[in-house]
Amino acid sequence: MTLAVKESEELYLKSFRELEKSRASGAPGWFAKLRNLGMEAFADLGFPTTRLEDWKYTNLAPLTGVNFQPAQYDFSDKLAEQIASLPFVSFETTRLVFVNGHYCRELSSLAGLAESVKVTNLSEALRTGGSSLEAHLARYADFKSHAFVALNTAFMEDGGVIEIPKGAVLEKPLHLMFISTGGAEPWVAYPRNLVLAGRESQAAVIETYASLDGNVYFNNSVTEIVAEEGARVDYVKVQAESEAAFHVATVLAYAARNAGIQTNSLQFGARLGREELSTVLDGEGAESFLYGLYVTNGQQLLDNHSAIDHTRPHCSSREFYKGILDGKSTGVFNGKILVRKDAQKTDSKQSDKNLLLSESAAINTKPQLEIFADDVKCTHGATVGQIDPEAIFYLRSRGIGWEDARNLLIVAFANEIIDRIKFLPLREQLKKTLAAKMAGGTR
Amino acid sequence: MLLEIKNLHANVGNNEILKGVDLAVGLGEVHAIMGPNGSGKSTMAQVLAGRDVYTVTEGEVLYGGRDLLDMSPEERAREGIFLAFQYPVEIPGVSNTYFLRAALNAVRKQRGEEELDAMDFLALIREKMKLLEMDETLLNRPVNEGFSGGEKKRNEIFQMAVLEPKLAIMDETDSGLDIDALRIVAQGVNSLRSEKRSIIVVTHYQRLLNYIIPDFVHVLSNGRIVKSGGKELALELEERGYGWLDETVPAGEKA
Ligand SMILES: Nc1ncnc2c1ncn2[C@@H]1O[C@H](COP(=O)(O)OP(=O)(O)O)[C@@H](O)[C@H]1O
Ligand SMILES: [Mg+2]
Secondary structure, X not given: OOOOHHHHHHHHXXXXXXXXXXXXXXXXXXXXXXXXXXXXXHHHHXXXXXXOHHHOOOOOHHHHOOOOXXXXXXXXXXXXXXXXXXXXXXXXXXXXXXXXXXXXXXXXXXXXXXXXXXXXXXXXXHHHOOHHHHHHOOOOOOOOOOHHHHHHHHHOOOOEEEEEOOOOXXXXXXXXXXXXXXXXXXEEEOOEEEEEEOOOOEEEEEEEEEEOOOOOEEEEEEXXXXXXXXXXXXXXXXXXXXXXXXXXXXXXXXXXXXXXXXXXXXXXXXXXXXXXXXXXXXXXXXXXXXXXXXXXXXXXXXXXXEEEEEOOOOOEEEEEEEXXXXXXXXXXXXXXXXXXXXXXXXXXXXXEEEEEOOOXXXXXXXXXXXXXXXXXXXXXXXXXXXXXXXXXXXXXXXXXXXXXXXXXHHHHHHHHHHOOOOOHHHHHHHHHHHHHHHHHOOO | OOEEEEEEEEEEOOEEEEEEEEEEEXXXXXXXXXXXXXXXXXXXXXXXXXXXXXXXXXXXXXXXXEEHHHOOHHHHHHOOEEEEOOOOOOEEEEEHHHHHHHHHHHHHHHOOOOOOOHHHHHHHHHXXXXXXXXXXXXXXXXXXXXXXXXXXXXXXXXXXHHHOOOEEEEEOOOOOOOHHHHHHHHHHHHHHOEOOEEEEEEEOOOHHHHOOOOOEEEEEEOOEEEEEEOOHHHHHHHHHOOHHHHHHOOHHHOO
């Protein structure tokens, strides 16, 4: 049975009311209030429709048509074994593991983490009551105007909370790992992450999504990242969900004066995947680097929305995205660059390059520049092309077979983005993920 | 005969470019193909390598007695055919070393040899680089990307030295080379001359032929070989140009 949008929205409201009853006492007042505000906002907004410019190419009917249940899971040794076999698990990082949105203590490991760095899961952080949580949570990702942020805010329960004190330098990346599995009914989870990088601190955070089986589920995540003055944050997000899944993610990165943020976003999985990544450069001298790769085949729809908000002078942003599209899939790239009146001397470059591997695949790419300052340097460009037949012939004329030649060129195209990732083991793994996806062909 | 081209006709779209080429190349021989711009030299070279923008409409090509036109470009390469491109292609994101190793291993596999491991491969590469006085930094750069015209040409001959083909076809390798580079490249090619290897040198000028002395010289004009001779023919062409050949169009062509 598929639901009409209104029915679907009603079910989320109903689910929220039921949840409210069961969790009446536990959470602190401010948090309960936040969730209520989230629900109110969602009730107001409803699901976005393709009539909205930002959702023009992404029809949510397949998602709103499903009756998702709150996600459950039981820990078992078998599950642990299955998870151990997933890519991304073997990295030498500290990590928080979540299964179907719930924190999994058994698989998480914070060994070797400096005392001063606080890493915990959200439900635990709420219990122990740190002050910065209240001061920062939901202050960056705007739930009043974004339906999926509103939904996440209404239902949020768990996720990673990372607080890096002033001047601290993390040796190893922190890995937030979201694993999805099983469930008789389609389920929904609302991962909610907060990364606070104190003044002059340095940290690398990796957020990955992977699944153990091909089930239908929905991850609606929100990650807020704050880089205080002079901080350096290196953030990688990998979306390798099951190809029957739905993934809607909002990432908001806030950079203060002289702070630097690099994001690498990689979307491989999901039937319908949407990522909205916004950076706000809110202090002089802040800089951001945004790299993205989306690889689609079959009937997939992967949507990449990014926004860079230049509010102060002398900030720079670099954004490079690439798409590889096969089968009957669709890709969307929308990159908005907003340069506000005060943001003189802004230096911004954006590009989106796409490789179409099939005639039935489509890409909708749209740069969107809104410039209100007069002394700025902004360039952007988008390209859509096929594999270069001359290059293929050149490789074949050296003895390399057609398929290998083609793969070589695709991989080379993708590597330009993958090689921007600083953590080498992740780079290597992503190259394997890409190869596996290409071997899967045009399903 | 290693290569026998018989009455080869080839089109681009509806446009006939090769209009009945005949050529036979024996093992160990060096043949020069000369001719004015646009006469079809590159077309012939590309057809031999298997480029599919050209359709062969008539004629046949035998390579070691086998039907060459029936083979894919990669099969031809693995069987020992190598084309040094007039315009080598840039391949961003693929390092020269990675590319060359993949190519060499494909060729070696066909010859029944083992794949080379990274160490042995590097040793081989170093030796060949010395031969062509190539800068080692080119190895880690993407194939031909940002190479100067001369570097690209040198890279072609370097690949040829590594792959050790049975039949090498060099398309205008001299263009874009200054005199020093020309000498180095020619030395490289000469060192590859052997009785087990045949070479077809396609060139517009006879300059290169001062260094790579051919056994035979052919003139391709308007899609046909109109004259063949020994190495002295190149000198004659240098002196007299190509104009006088118009009078020597094969008998059948005269209306
Ligand atoms: N890919 C192509 N598409 C269209 N025309 C071509 C193509 N390749 C060659 N030609 C035409 O065929 C003729 C011969 O070209 P080419 O073989 O490059 O000559 P040469 O190498 O002797 O200078 C020219 O008129 C050229 O324009
Ligand atoms: Mg030519």
